[in-house]
Amino acid sequence: MVKELTIISGKGGCGKTTIATSFAALAKDHVIADADVDAADMHILLQPEIRKSEIFHGLNIAEKNDDLCINCGKCYENCRYGAFDPDNTLHPEKCEGCAVCELVCPVDAIKMVERQTGEAFISDTRFGPLVHAKLHAGEEASGKLVALVRQRAREVAESQGKGLILIDGPPGTGCTVIAAMTGVSLVLVVFEPTLSGIHDAKRIIEVAKHFRIPAIACINKYDINMKNTRDILDYCKGEGIEVVGKIPYDDTATDAMMAEKTVVEYTNGPLSQTIREIWDRVEKAF
Amino acid sequence: MKITVASGKGGTGKTTIAVNLALSIENSMLIDCDVEGPNSHIFFKEPMVKLKDVSIPAPKFDLDTCTLCGKCAEFCQYNAISIIGEKLLFFEELCHGCGGCKIICPVNAITEVDHNVGLIEKGGTEDLPVYHGLLNISEPFGVPIINELKQFADGSKVTIFDSPPGTACPAVEAMRDVDFCILVTEPTPFGLHDLTLTIDVIRQIGTPFGVVVNRDGIGDDRVDRYCENEGIPLLAKIPNDMEVAKLYSQGIPMVTGLPKYRELFEEMFQKIREMV
Numbered sequence: 061m062v063k064e065l066t067i068i069s070g071k072g073g074c075g076k077t078t079i080a081t082s083f084a085a086l087a088k089d090h091v092i093a094d095a096d097v098d099a100a101d102m103h104i105l106l107q108p109e110i111r112k113s114e115i116f117h118g119l120n121i122a123e124k125n126d127d128l129c130i131n132c133g134k135c136y137e138n139c140r141y142g143a144f145d146p147d148n149t150l151h152p153e154k155c156e157g158c159a160v161c162e163l164v165c166p167v168d169a170i171k172m173v174e175r176q177t178g179e180a181f182i183s184d185t186r187f188g189p190l191v192h193a194k195l196h197a198g199e200e201a202s203g204k205l206v207a208l209v210r211q212r213a214r215e216v217a218e219s220q221g222k223g224l225i226l227i228d229g230p231p232g233t234g235c236t237v238i239a240a241m242t243g244v245s246l247v248l249v250v251f252e253p254t255l256s257g258i259h260d261a262k263r264i265i266e267v268a269k270h271f272r273i274p275a276i277a278c279i280n281k282y283d284i285n286m287k288n289t290r291d292i293l294d295y296c297k298g299e300g301i302e303v304v305g306k307i308p309y310d311d312t313a314t315d316a317m318m319a320e321k322t323v324v325e326y327t328n329g330p331l332s333q334t335i336r337e338i339w340d341r342v343e344k345a346f
Numbered sequence: 347m348k349i350t351v352a353s354g355k356g357g358t359g360k361t362t363i364a365v366n367l368a369l370s371i372e373n374s375m376l377i378d379c380d381v382e383g384p385n386s387h388i389f390f391k392e393p394m395v396k397l398k399d400v401s402i403p404a405p406k407f408d409l410d411t412c413t414l415c416g417k418c419a420e421f422c423q424y425n426a427i428s429i430i431g432e433k434l435l436f437f438e439e440l441c442h443g444c445g446g447c448k449i450i451c452p453v454n455a456i457t458e459v460d461h462n463v464g465l466i467e468k469g470g471t472e473d474l475p476v477y478h479g480l481l482n483i484s485e486p487f488g489v490p491i492i493n494e495l496k497q498f499a500d501g502s503k504v505t506i507f508d509s510p511p512g513t514a515c516p517a518v519e520a521m522r523d524v525d526f527c528i529l530v531t532e533p534t535p536f537g538l539h540d541l542t543l544t545i546d547v548i549r550q551i552g553t554p555f556g557v558v559v560n561r562d563g564i565g566d567d568r569v570d571r572y573c574e575n576e577g578i579p580l581l582a583k584i585p586n587d588m589e590v591a592k593l594y595s596q597g598i599p600m601v602t603g604l605p606k607y608r609e610l611f612e613e614m615f616q617k618i619r620e621m622v
Contacts, residue, residue, distance in 0.1 A: 070383050072356010072511045077536065098512040099354040099540045119423055140403075140444055153550075158444030159423050195514060197546035202514040203486060231356035231511050232382035235486035254595040256361065256385035263383060263483065270484040285595035314564045317534050 062217045063346055064210075064225045064244035066095070070260030072231035074252040075280040078313050079335065080228035081105045081322040084187045086339045090224040092185065093213040094192040095240035097178065097205045102228050105322055108183030108190045116193065116205050118177035119157030124150045128169035135161040135170060156200065178205050182212055189216050203235030210240070231260075233267050242271055246346060248304070249277045253288035258295075265299065275301050276345050278338055282306040302345065305338035307331065347622060348505045348524040350379075352548075354540030356511035358530045359560035359584070362594060364508035365389045366601045367528075368474060370611035375503045376470065377495050378478035379520040380510040381488040387469050388597040390476055394467035400479065400491045402443030404461035407434055411455035418447035418456065439486055464491045466498075475500075492519045504615075513547045521548060525622045527555040528581060528614075533565035538572060545578070554621055558614065561586040579621065582614045 067080045081102055084092045094102040122143065124135075129148060136144040139161055143154040150170075162170045177199040183190045191213040195202050213225045229240040229247075241247055247268050251261045261277075268275045277296050282289045289306065296303050308330065316326035324332045351364040361378075365386055368376040378386040387394050405418070405427075412434060419427040419434075426440035427447060438461055448456040463485045470476030477498050479491035488510070496519075499505040509520035521527055527548055531541040541557065548555050555578070559569050562583040573580050584590075584607075593603040601608045 071385070073358060098514040098517075099356075099543060101355070101536045101539060104535045104539055138445070138449070156442055156444070157423050158442060158446055159421070160444050160446040160449065163421070163446055163449060197513055197543065198515075198518045198550055200515045202512075233483065234382045234481060234488050234516065236512075236514070237382075238484070238486050255388045255597040256594075259385060259388060260383035266483040284591055288595060311564070314534060317536060318565055320535060
């Protein structure tokens with residue numbers, strides 16, 4: 061069976077993508093998936109060549125024909141998302157696609173219509189296939205687009221006989237994160253030794269526990285606050301979570317990003333060595 | 347006045363800007379809309395106290411009355427209901443609380459009950475109240491909590507909203523119905539890329555906005571050049587300062603630990619006031 065690893069942190073900016081792109085360079089026999097569909101960044105370092113793209117349809121959205129509308133007010137009364145004004149004017153940007161207005165309209169003036177809310181891509185990179193996506197500005201159903209990315213990644217893995225899918229996860233604990241985590245073999249939680257980073261990483265570990273997904277952890281920029289780093293180590297010990305490595309603060313990570321390269325390609329220095337060691341331990345953790 | 351602090355990319359400094367701006371101006375309040383990972387409260391000593399639960403209406407099925415006709419399952423746009431064999435299955439986490447199943451049920455077997463999705467807490471001081479929401483673990487949709495949080499904005503105060511990251515629905519909700527948006531970014535390829543995505547969203551919403559460059563000194567001047575070409579006001583640049591990072595890691599606001607930075611936030615607010 062194809063193994064799946066998702067890299068998550070709860071808080072953004074902890075180094076998920078820096079670590080995930082380096083893993084992409086180090087792993088063998090794998091497919092890469094960028095599950096941060098509303099702010100995808102992996103492609104900046106991986107420079108994919110798009111082989112296949114497909115249109116993503118999110119939820120249908122209400123469309124109203126004012127010529128048929130008799131202003132009965134049923135749509136306004138029944139919509140729970142404020143998409144209709146008291147004069148029955150429709151605000152499509154507030155529509156959540158539930159279709160209740162279509163259901164209650166007595167004269168069929170409202171139709172739910174399909175619309176394009178994003179795109180998904182299957183690409184080639186110098187490290188193997190990448191599945192990625194772009195959610196259109198401000199759209200809903202991003203969790204569904206993440207699910208599509210994961211489905212396509214599994215198909216690519218199966219058709220090309222790849223044994224591993226590396227998933228760069230989004231921040232938060234909501235629908236996109238849940239879609240990026242459910243059913244994977246392992247999650248790597250990236251901690252940052254700040255009170256905010258710890259707060260959010262603990263929440264994402266709760267999510268992993270809820271869905272019974274095995275978790276391991278690493279600490280990025282561990283030397284920014286040694287007391288917090290010790291607290292993280294204690295916490296992980298108490299939770300039975302293996303800490304597979306500690307990455308020092310190092311400006312080389314930014315330099316690599318500026319050069320649009322992964323850390324392990326850009327340098328052989330201590331930062332690169334640490335990430336290589338972490339990758340070895342992650343592989344063993346499966 | 348209502349100001350939202352937003353950014354596409356996570357970890358660029360939204361909470362830093364929101365907290366320090368609120369601390370640097372008179373008569374302000376702070377509402378943290380990042381209900382999946384609220385962090386603003388960490389920078390205030392006062393404990394957060396629960397104000398209320400947030401619930402959405404969810405269907406309750408009277409299985410004695412239910413005829414398993416499947417109309418509700420067929421109607422539900424979120425696939426929260428399914429009929430398998432002689433059994434009705436309801437997936438509470440997928441329900442958006444639209445009430446459609448109750449309307450469509452031909453035998454009135456569906457009533458509605460509250461489904462708790464999270465809560466709202468209040469902290470801070472009387473001079474600077476802080477509100478935040480927490481989405482329950484394993485719940486996917488935070489927008490109902492953000493909507494309720496926004497109701498706490500006090501019209502007589504300057505309300506600073508700390509937005510969730512990204513460009514999808516929770517972030518859009520936090521950027522809507524405000525007077526101004528501060529978009530925080532860092533001067534790197536990731537920072538600029540995600541900034542442009544957020545600008546696509548904010549232009550659709552139509553809220554006036556300006557950019558703050560955080561960790562100035564890393565990367566290069568690509569954000570400056572972009573803003574100049576697009577005619578976007580640059581509100582402030584916050585230098586990449588290890589002292590600031592250390593204070594942040596301990597939950598100490600930079601204007602408290604390093605008062606020299608207060609002026610930077612006062613000037614930022616002055617610029618915003620001139621634009622609104």
